Amino acid sequence: MNRIKIDICIIGAGSAGLSVAAGAAQMGAAVVLIEGHKMGGDCLNYGCIPSKALIASAKHAHEPLENAAFGVEEVWPKVDFSAVKDHVHAVIDAIAPVDSQDRFENLGCTVIRENARFISETEVQAGDTIITARRFVVATGSGPFVPPIDGLDKVSVQTNETIFNLRERPDHLLIIGGGPIGMEMAQAHVRLGCKVTVIEGAKAMGKDDPELAAIVLDKLRREGIEIVEDAQADRISGGDGVVTVHTPKGDFKGTHLLVAVGRAVNVDGLDLGKAKVDYDRKGLKVDASLRSTSNKRVYAAGDVAGGMQFTHVAGYHGGQLVRSLVLGLPAKVRTDHIPWATYTDPELAQVGLTEAQAMNKHGGKLTVVRSEYEHNDRANTERRTTGLIKVMVVGGKPVGASIVGHLAGELIGMWAMAIANDLKMTAISNTVLPYPTYMELNKRAAGAYFSPKLFESAVVKKAVGLVQRWMP
Numbered sequence: 001m002n003r004i005k006i007d008i009c010i011i012g013a014g015s016a017g018l019s020v021a022a023g024a025a026q027m028g029a030a031v032v033l034i035e036g037h038k039m040g041g042d043c044l045n046y047g048c049i050p051s052k053a054l055i056a057s058a059k060h061a062h063e064p065l066e067n068a069a070f071g072v073e074e075v076w077p078k079v080d081f082s083a084v085k086d087h088v089h090a091v092i093d094a095i096a097p098v099d100s101q102d103r104f105e106n107l108g109c110t111v112i113r114e115n116a117r118f119i120s121e122t123e124v125q126a127g128d129t130i131i132t133a134r135r136f137v138v139a140t141g142s143g144p145f146v147p148p149i150d151g152l153d154k155v156s157v158q159t160n161e162t163i164f165n166l167r168e169r170p171d172h173l174l175i176i177g178g179g180p181i182g183m184e185m186a187q188a189h190v191r192l193g194c195k196v197t198v199i200e201g202a203k204a205m206g207k208d209d210p211e212l213a214a215i216v217l218d219k220l221r222r223e224g225i226e227i228v229e230d231a232q233a234d235r236i237s238g239g240d241g242v243v244t245v246h247t248p249k250g251d252f253k254g255t256h257l258l259v260a261v262g263r264a265v266n267v268d269g270l271d272l273g274k275a276k277v278d279y280d281r282k283g284l285k286v287d288a289s290l291r292s293t294s295n296k297r298v299y300a301a302g303d304v305a306g307g308m309q310f311t312h313v314a315g316y317h318g319g320q321l322v323r324s325l326v327l328g329l330p331a332k333v334r335t336d337h338i339p340w341a342t343y344t345d346p347e348l349a350q351v352g353l354t355e356a357q358a359m360n361k362h363g364g365k366l367t368v369v370r371s372e373y374e375h376n377d378r379a380n381t382e383r384r385t386t387g388l389i390k391v392m393v394v395g396g397k398p399v400g401a402s403i404v405g406h407l408a409g410e411l412i413g414m415w416a417m418a419i420a421n422d423l424k425m426t427a428i429s430n431t432v433l434p435y436p437t438y439m440e441l442n443k444r445a446a447g448a449y450f451s452p453k454l455f456e457s458a459v460v461k462k463a464v465g466l467v468q469r470w471m472p
Contacts, residue, residue: 002129004110006030008325009124009133011116011270014041015311016302017139018099019318024326025108032133033104034126036115040099041141042160043311044092050164051184053091055343057084058191062223062345069383079193081169088164118275121295135297135325138277138284139314140270142263142303149176151236155243158258170194170256174245176233177260178204180342183216185258186225187344196225197252199245201232205342209354212404215386216344228252265304282306288332289324290317299325307333310340336399337420341409346387349412352400352419358392367393371445373405378436382406391415391445396424401445407438414442425449 008024010017013035021033038045064075097103101111114127124131144159146152158166160181173189175182178200190196198204204227205213221227231247236257238244243257265283272278278285278294283306285293290305292298300306301321302314317333324331339351352358358366373379373387387405391398401415418427428446433439 003132004032004129005132006032006110007133008032008135008137009131010034010137010139011124012041012139012141012266012302012304013039013099013104013111014139014141014302014314015043016141016314016318017041017137018104019315020137020139020301020321020325021104021109022107023318023322025104027322027326029326031108032110032112032131034112034114034116034124034131036113036126039101039104040096042143043314044095044099046161046164048311049092049095050088051160051181051188052343053088054084054164054188055184057087058188059345061193062191066383079169081192082167084192085164085167115269117269117271118277119271121275122297133297135299136275137299137301137321137325138270138272138304139301139318140266140304141314142265142309144259145262145264146259147233147261149233149236152259155236155238155257156240158256160260163258166256170254172197172254173256173258174199174243174252174254175258175260176245177258177262178202178227178229179207179260179262180205182258182260183220183344184342185260186227187220187223190220190223190225195254197254198225198227199231199233199247199252200227200229202230204229205348208342208348208350209356209390209402209404211355212348212388212390212402215388215404216342216346216348219346219386220344263303263309265306267304280306289330290321290333308335308338308340310338313338337416339412339416341412343409346384346405347403347408349403349408350401351412351416352398353392354400354402355390355392358394358400362394362399365394367449369393369445369448371441371448373441375444376436376438376441378438378440379406381436389441389445391425391449393425393449396426397422398425398428405441411438411442414439 007029009032010021011034021031025031061077061079064077068074105111112126116124116126119125172195175186175198178198186196186198231249233245235246241255243254245252276295277292277298283304284300286300286305290299301317303309320331320333323329336352341349369391371389374385379385384406390402392400398418403411425446
């Protein structure tokens, strides 16, 4: 049995673990990085990267159908589904070297490709190696949650971990789950020539602003996706090639089944009890510094920290842990400035409070301003006029922003920056932007906040009158 004593032991080579490992090793800490599966974790291999690559293929398949609006002949594309998957895996392969074992060993990390488990409060075993560390970072992420639906174990089930390896196009894809993953995959597959039915037990895109979600859902339905809401899946029957989802709203038959109902954190096999680390189904119990509440040597980062499950949050956690574990500086995580996006067409993005949340928290102090895509010149040139921005403002500062429309995931960045840095709306309105761009939508929203104060104020008009009368 080999024994290693180091400064920081990181379990999991996904976004969070890699962020900590890269920062800590380059700053001179002795680091062991343990990964029992694929380097890069879920995001690179099964999540963000393959899904966005698939969505890109679907976008190219769909765009020729909109040619007529631009004076170009409409073309019905021929989709080679197997070649689409080749594209997906080529993208993964192109990015993989950044997350590779070789790169992190060159940065100074000791990389162990084994499953890890705690054997005491101060030790982890991975294969035939026992690691003693000053600090441990659990960054094992999450995997697809497969609910205990009667009959589900008797049929072939796709999840985000398998769907990108499916090389034959499904004739009719049934999707259980109407959240971001389900809706992204629904639109991608219908654009690639599949029939798609989404079955949601509550409301589709139910965690988003309902006004903005309705715009997305309307577009998806117009593209041919059947979306069935308030239809809990009670039972699954059938076999290969014929699957039936039984719900109170009827039975839905298809050739393939994708389950996209949420995520389950990866803690099985870690033997956290031997390390006296408290946890539950949401992840490790940690304080605002991501430190375990029961074992001060142990920290958590990413999905397993029990909060928002996004790759960029995992990276943010990693940066905060480098600050505290390597440099010894105070670091506390926050969530009010964390944006997220759903990459449907149109995209939907959010940062901070939604309109309903802001109203509930701030009441009469809240001002909601809007900016419509149809009034943006760039959107008109590209016929991308469906969408809007809503910004929730309190005391002259944005506390939340909701965007639906083309490039919403890019546009939300300005509001994330404003909230993160406690900026006022003047910071947006004072910014000079190139014309014509979609970014002007953000500035127009800021202008909508100040317009009533400038153009509808009797005091302002009186002051202007005095200035004009006395100005030489």
